[in-house]
Amino acid sequence: MTRQFTAAANKREGHTHVLLITTGSVASVKAPLIVDELLKYKDVSVQVAATKPSLTFFQPEDIRRQGVDVWTDDDEWDQNYRIGDPILHIELRRWADIVLIAPCSANTLAKIATGICDNLVTSLLRALAPTTPTYVYPAMNTLMYEHPLTAQHLRTIREVIGYHVVGPVSKGLACGDVGVGAMVEWRDIVSSVVERFHLVRGSDGGGGTTTNHGAV
Incomplete structure (x- = not known):
């Protein structure tokens, strides 16, 4: 039996509603840190949508x-x-x-760019409505990033879909390679939300979110 979520029951007036999507990249390990930091700001509500591969890298309970x-x-x-x-x-x-x-794996990047929704x-x-600001933070092996299809997918995401692509950067990767990816x-990533919505840090640790869900 699945849990139930509705926008109407969970929209909080005056709040900024941040949806964090995690995909199958080791950088998903940062998800709990991103959530924790976002919740330190006033009137911020957060939900996370995770692909199954991304759960290799963090525990939902955290x-x-x-x-x-x-x-x-x-x-x-x-x-x-x-x-x-x-x-x-x-x-x-x-x-x-x-x-x-955050992160956006090569696999999910390819799916978004080609319209797959599986x-x-x-x-x-x-x-998603095209008016919803959407930020993509690619994270993958250097050779995956340098693959010609990645450049094509990123062009589609920027120029056709209209998402904001930030990164990737060059550093030592989890696989042991060193390079962009x-x-x-x-x-x-948190700063992009803070700056866009002019968020104010809370003195008591911030806002947070409470979900009103039940069984279907």
């Missing part, structure tokens, strides 16, 4: 302990679904004021 939900493919459809029931990828995109794809994350992005510093 984020849920902060009062933030982590949604996966397992939460998308219930076997007892009926027409009119909430659809998770639609509700999350309705909820989000800004979307951060999981929660890519279905959400395909359904690493996700930008996670604090810079």
Whole structure:
């Protein structure tokens, strides 16, 4: 039995609603840090949508302990679904004021650029309103980044879809190679949200989010 999420029940007036998407790159290990830092600002609510491969690199419980939900493919459809029931990828995109794809793996990058929507994350992005600011933070092996298809996919994402692409940067990679392909510093990802929405740091640790969910 899946959990239920609706934008109407979870939109908080006066809050900035940040949707963090994690994909199958080792840089997903930074997800709990990004969430923790975002919650230090006033009137910020956060939800996380994670591909299954990204869960190799962090424990959802480390984020849920902060009062933030982590949604996966397992939460998308219930076997007892009926027409009119909430659809998770639609509700999350309705909820989000800004979307951060951090990190964006080569695989998810290719799916977005070619319109594939075969999981929660890519279905959400395909359904996302073009007016929702979306930031893509690529993270992959150097040779994957230098592959000619990556340049083509990034052009599509920038020029056709209209997402903001930030990075990658050059450093030692988890695989042992050294070169361009690493996700930008996670604090810079938080800063992009802070600067866009003029967020103010909270004296008591910030806002946070409480999800109103139940069984379908």
